[in-house]
Amino acid sequence: NEVPAIRLNNGTLMPQLGYGVFQVPDSEAAHAVGAALEAGYRSIDTAAAYRNERGTGRAIAASGVPREELFVTTKLWNDRSRTWRREDVLGALDDSLGKLGLDHLDLYLIHWPRPMRDDFLTIWKTFEEIAESGRARAVGVSNFRPADLERLGAESPLVPAVNQIELHPLFPQPELRAVHATLGIATEAWSPLGQGKELLTLPAVTEVADRHGRSPAQVVLRWHLQRGNVVIPKSVTPSRIRENLDVFGFELDAADLAALDALGRGPSAGRIGPDPAVFD
Ligand code: NAD
Numbered sequence: 001n002e003v004p005a006i007r008l009n010n011g012t013l014m015p016q017l018g019y020g021v022f023q024v025p026d027s028e029a030a031h032a033v034g035a036a037l038e039a040g041y042r043s044i045d046t047a048a049a050y051r052n053e054r055g056t057g058r059a060i061a062a063s064g065v066p067r068e069e070l071f072v073t074t075k076l077w078n079d080r081s082r083t084w085r086r087e088d089v090l091g092a093l094d095d096s097l098g099k100l101g102l103d104h105l106d107l108y109l110i111h112w113p114r115p116m117r118d119d120f121l122t123i124w125k126t127f128e129e130i131a132e133s134g135r136a137r138a139v140g141v142s143n144f145r146p147a148d149l150e151r152l153g154a155e156s157p158l159v160p161a162v163n164q165i166e167l168h169p170l171f172p173q174p175e176l177r178a179v180h181a182t183l184g185i186a187t188e189a190w191s192p193l194g195q196g197k198e199l200l201t202l203p204a205v206t207e208v209a210d211r212h213g214r215s216p217a218q219v220v221l222r223w224h225l226q227r228g229n230v231v232i233p234k235s236v237t238p239s240r241i242r243e244n245l246d247v248f249g250f251e252l253d254a255a256d257l258a259a260l261d262a263l264g265r266g267p268s269a270g271r272i273g274p275d276p277a278v279f280d
Contacts, residue, residue: 002248003042006230008161009184010131012138014107015071016225017245018043020190020232022050029055030062032236037063039242045164045232046100047075047111048092053099061101072102075111075142076123083119089126093135108136109164113148114280120148121155128158140164142190143276146179153183162230164188169223169263170199171270188230193217195272196235204263208256214247221247223260 005013019036021029021044029052033044037059046056053074060070074096078084097103108130113120120141127139140162141152152160163180167173167189180187193200200206200216209219217233221244224231233244252260264270 006186008138008186009159010138010161012161014230015043016230018045018071018232020045020234021052021056022234024052024236026052026055028236030058033059034062035238035241037065039245041245042069043071045073048077048096049111053096057099057101071106072100073107073109074100074105075109077111078114078119078123083117084123086122086126089123093130104134105136107138107140107162109140109142112143112279113276115148116280124152124156128156131158145276146176149179149183159183160185162186162188164190166191166271166273167229168192168194168199169220169260170194170265172264186230189224190232191272192224192231192233193220202263204259208259212250214250215243217244218247222252223257226252226257
């Protein structure tokens with residue numbers, strides 16, 4: 001039941017399954033992240049925007065897990081009030097590290113491209129510096145579209161290690177995954193369970209789950225892992241936190257995978273979260 005690691009394009013190893021802390025209030029984050037670390041998760045995905053870096057840091061400190069065994073991701077919140085300059089980015093990194101109680105991150109992501117702001121190239125140039133200084137072992141992006149990745153590639157020699165995007169069987173993002181494969185970018189799926197709503201009730205999912213004697217969430221996570229995605233399911237319920245990690249003792253066959261692939265709803269119909277083209 002060991003979580004496999006994938007090798008990012010700069011050689012860094014990243015656990016293929018981690019724990020996401022979105023929508024967990026700071027006051028509950030220490031407890032929730034503590035339960036995840038106790039269950040055996042070693043990768044934690046938070047963000048400045050989630051306002052729970054402090055609680056996450058408290059759980060990390062209290063866990064006693066050696067720093068080198070952990071993989072901690074946070075994200076730059078390029079908030080809507082301004083266009084970001086180099087100093088803003090470095091200040092935001094200091095702020096996140098201080099709250100987390102860490103001297104370096106394993107992965108630092110630009111949270112959204114905000115193409116209408118036209119500042120992600122400046123931010124990425126500063127991320128190059130951050131990667132060089134070792135204050136993040138790897139840097140990447142989130143919610144970047146093919147056009148955004150193309151723009152980065154034209155301006156910077158540094159290819160993002162990861163693009164963290166909305167991805168689940170209803171919204172499988174084939175175009176972006178193909179671009180990632182070409183460029184050597186790891187695909188990390190957010191809302192991997194489709195936020196635990198309709199997706200987990202669909203017959204295609206529950207039938208595969210019944211056949212394997214597993215839960216719908218476990219089957220969906222297995223689909224991601226076998227398709228090569230990094231996943232970061234979220235739950236604050238200890239039994240589900242454990243269940244979502246217990247996905248390495250069974251395998252989907254080609255027919256199971258095809259049944260889940262068939263749930264894709266096309267370029268925009270399956271999306272649950274915001275559209276990066278307009279999210280500001
Ligand atoms: P998710 O797909 O992980 O769904 C989480 C919800 O599913 C839970 O709140 C719960 O209601 C349900 N659930 C969890 N485990 C279950 C189980 N075993 N059985 C039944 N139901 C279960 O959605 P999410 O929280 O939106 O995404 C996961 C993580 O992705 C977040 O915590 C965050 O770290 C990251 N994320 C990133 C972005 C971004 O813009 N980069 C956006 C959204 C989320």
